[in-house]
Amino acid sequence: MTDSGNSDRIWQWQSWQDYSYLTCNVLSNWQHGFFTKQFYPRTPEDLTLFLQPNTTAYRVKQVHGNIVLTTQEIEEKNCLAGSFPDADGVMSQQPQQSVWAASADCTPVLIGDIVTGKVCAIHAGWRGTAKKIVSGAIARFLELDSKKENLRIAIGPAIAGEVYQVGEDVAVEVGKTIVADAQSKTDAEILAALRQLPNSPISPDDVPGKVRIDVPRVNQIQLEQLDINPKYIAIAPYCTYQQSDRFFSYRRTGEKQVQWSGIVSR
Known part of the structure; x- marks a missing residue:
């Protein structure tokens, strides 16, 4: 947190x-x-x-x-x-x-x-x-x-965030609110942009298609x-x-x- x-x-x-x-x-x-x-x-x-x-x-x-x-x-x-x-x-x-x-x-x-x-x-x-x-x-x-x-x-x-597992689709929906020009980006690009933010609000999860979100x-x-x-x-x-x-x-x-x-x- x-x-x-x-x-x-x-x-x-x-x-x-x-x-x-x-x-x-x-x-x-x-x-x-x-x-x-x-x-x-x-x-x-x-x-x-x-x-x-x-x-x-x-x-x-x-x-x-x-x-x-x-x-x-x-x-x-x-x-x-x-x-x-x-x-x-x-x-x-x-x-x-x-x-x-x-x-x-x-x-x-x-x-x-x-x-x-x-x-x-x-x-x-x-x-x-x-x-x-x-x-x-x-x-x-x-x-x-x-x-x-x-x-x-x-x-x-x-x-x-360290324990909150969600689907990548959820992370994308939430992440669109803070990623610049999100409407022109693919889901993969939005996730990549979130990972690059300082103190990123998302982190990896062992399950394919899942991430952790803060x-x-x-x-x-x-x-x-x-x-x-x-x-x-x-x-x-x-x-x-x-x-x-x-x-x-x-x-x-x-x-x-x-x-x-x-x-x-x-």
Whole structure:
């Protein structure tokens, strides 16, 4: 798993009773947490009370797409109690709103604007990453008067590239988002271009037609290609697949259990 800088300075384990959750110095302006499986089956509504009382929690029904909804848009959809609109990102519009993303191997991303106080939580699996959901979230921030230099981004625990085996077709679909002139290249040329990138997001696999892919690294590259300063992007050095004591992993167990990541607007 790619790590931005000195992880013990950027990322810290916090304790609540006998439970652990992760915070990131990049997001020190906000109450936030990447929660572990120890908190299951608590919901965002429960965890919001833990992060900051008197705060409204917002979440969506995640569908591996690239839709990012504002809290106002979620309210306007007027979903029935216990149901949520389809999307994979949630962006605050007012103070005291917490936004949440669930993950089991997919990449959770939390973003905050140090000037406006607005925040966003994103579920970025390989499909959402191939559809550039994080880039779409940045675009929504800009629509709401944010500036790129004011954004702070923490990419949370996900399955590490070293163990995430996918077909070459998946790597190509994801890789197209960061390879120059990808539409004019063959699949083989795209894979070759990915291998040539610094800290390449793909690595070999023993099985023909397979590679390993680092989805958090791809999201990092997408952000850097948007001219987001790398020092404001942090990647958690923890793997959901390999660290079974802390995280659920769908690929490891096949069970539909999730850990939540959330952040509170200010």
